[in-house]
Amino acid sequence: MIAKELNLTAWRCVETEGIPPKKNKxxxxxxxxxxxxxLIKQMPTETLTDQQIDQYRRNGFVNGxxxxxxxxxxxxxxxxxxxxxxRDNPDAPQPVSLRNLSxxxxxxxxxxxxxxxxxSPFRELINHQQIVNMAAQLSGAQELRVWHDQIxxxxxxxxxxxxxxxxxxxxxxxxxxxxxxxxxxALDDADMDNGCMYMVPxxxxxxxxxxxxxxxxxxxxxxxxFEGKPVYTVMCPVKKGHVHFHHSLTWHGSGTNTSSRPRxxxxxxxxxxxxxxxxxxxxxxxxxxxxSDGEKLVGDAFPLVWTNGSKAxxxxx
Ligand SMILES: O=C(O)CCC(=O)C(=O)O
Numbered sequence: 001m002i003a004k005e006l007n008l009t010a011w012r013c014v015e016t017e018g019i020p021p022k023k024n025k026x027x028x029x030x031x032x033x034x035x036x037x038x039l040i041k042q043m044p045t046e047t048l049t050d051q052q053i054d055q056y057r058r059n060g061f062v063n064g065x066x067x068x069x070x071x072x073x074x075x076x077x078x079x080x081x082x083x084x085x086x087r088d089n090p091d092a093p094q095p096v097s098l099r100n101l102s103x104x105x106x107x108x109x110x111x112x113x114x115x116x117x118x119x120s121p122f123r124e125l126i127n128h129q130q131i132v133n134m135a136a137q138l139s140g141a142q143e144l145r146v147w148h149d150q151i152x153x154x155x156x157x158x159x160x161x162x163x164x165x166x167x168x169x170x171x172x173x174x175x176x177x178x179x180x181x182x183x184x185x186a187l188d189d190a191d192m193d194n195g196c197m198y199m200v201p202x203x204x205x206x207x208x209x210x211x212x213x214x215x216x217x218x219x220x221x222x223x224x225x226f227e228g229k230p231v232y233t234v235m236c237p238v239k240k241g242h243v244h245f246h247h248s249l250t251w252h253g254s255g256t257n258t259s260s261r262p263r264x265x266x267x268x269x270x271x272x273x274x275x276x277x278x279x280x281x282x283x284x285x286x287x288x289x290x291x292s293d294g295e296k297l298v299g300d301a302f303p304l305v306w307t308n309g310s311k312a313x314x315x316x317x
Contacts, residue, residue, distance in 0.1 A: 060204030060250035068241035079119045093118045107160030112151035132306040141272035144306040154195045159257025168248035169210035172281025179272040180248035186238040193259040204247035
């Protein structure tokens with residue numbers, strides 16, 4: 001295992017090979033959906049190794065490797081731009097939301113929630129057999145439903161920074177907080193220059209610390225220690241077409257895009273069969289919930305994509 005400190009502005013990073021230390025409206029061509037032929041080819045690696053699963057359990061994140069071929073990546077990239085172009089088109093199916101997450105025109109992060117509702121290639125992606133199999137292996141879940149998906153597109157040169165956070169505390173309508181897992185699929189090579197993610201190994205075991213993270217000054221790394229535990233920051237570059245998984249409580253954020261390349265990626269947020277609805281919270285997916293407070297979160301808006309070792313058939317709920 002090699003670990004070395006990188007001298008980066010704003011982020012204190014540990015670059016790792018293998019397992020991190022224990023201690024510590026641009027237009028491209030616009031297509032109508034019906035003209036896009038999608039064939040998501042399955043890549044050879046169907047499952048994760050025991051070492052990858054151990055790594056996820058210990059660190060709260062792991063790179064799952066290549067899952068998409070070039071043709072599929074091209075189709076998905078084109079679809080991201082098409083959905084952005086079509087945002088005011090009353091005849092085009094729309095995602096749940098499309099906005100600049102950073103709220104700054106100088107440092108935009110285009111966020112599209114539930115692009116799968118507006119794009120059939122993305123609907124295929126949320127059912128991607130290898131991705132859902134891997135998420136099931138890592139989470140140990142008996143069932144996986146899509147809570148929502150999310151594009152984060154950081155345009156070249158300007159793309160903004162995403163502050164340190166944990167996912168599930170930002171999903172107040174879900175309980176308990178450790179029953180969700182995200183598959184983050186890179187549509188461009190994501191690296192230090194164009195705003196890849198950074199993660200803190202082991203932080204998924206430290207509970208809900210979102211208030212602490214929220215209070216941290218922006219643009220700086222977390223402190224060296226937290227409640228007596230060493231805090232390492234690991235840079236997580238991900239090649240296009242590869243998937244990277246993180247636990248719903250893992251501390252993470254992503255850098256700015258200062259490069260001449262865009263950084264497009266899609267996160268699919270899965271929830272296990274133990275996830276229930278908390279009506280006291282708010283979230284953009286709340287209007288689509290059809291169950292009562294405290295009940296298992298199921299429903300048409302939350303597709304069942306994996307159950308008991310096999311890809312799920314359509315769920316009647
Ligand atoms: O795409 C990014 O930069 C961050 C994504 C993220 O925070 C997530 O998927 O939970």
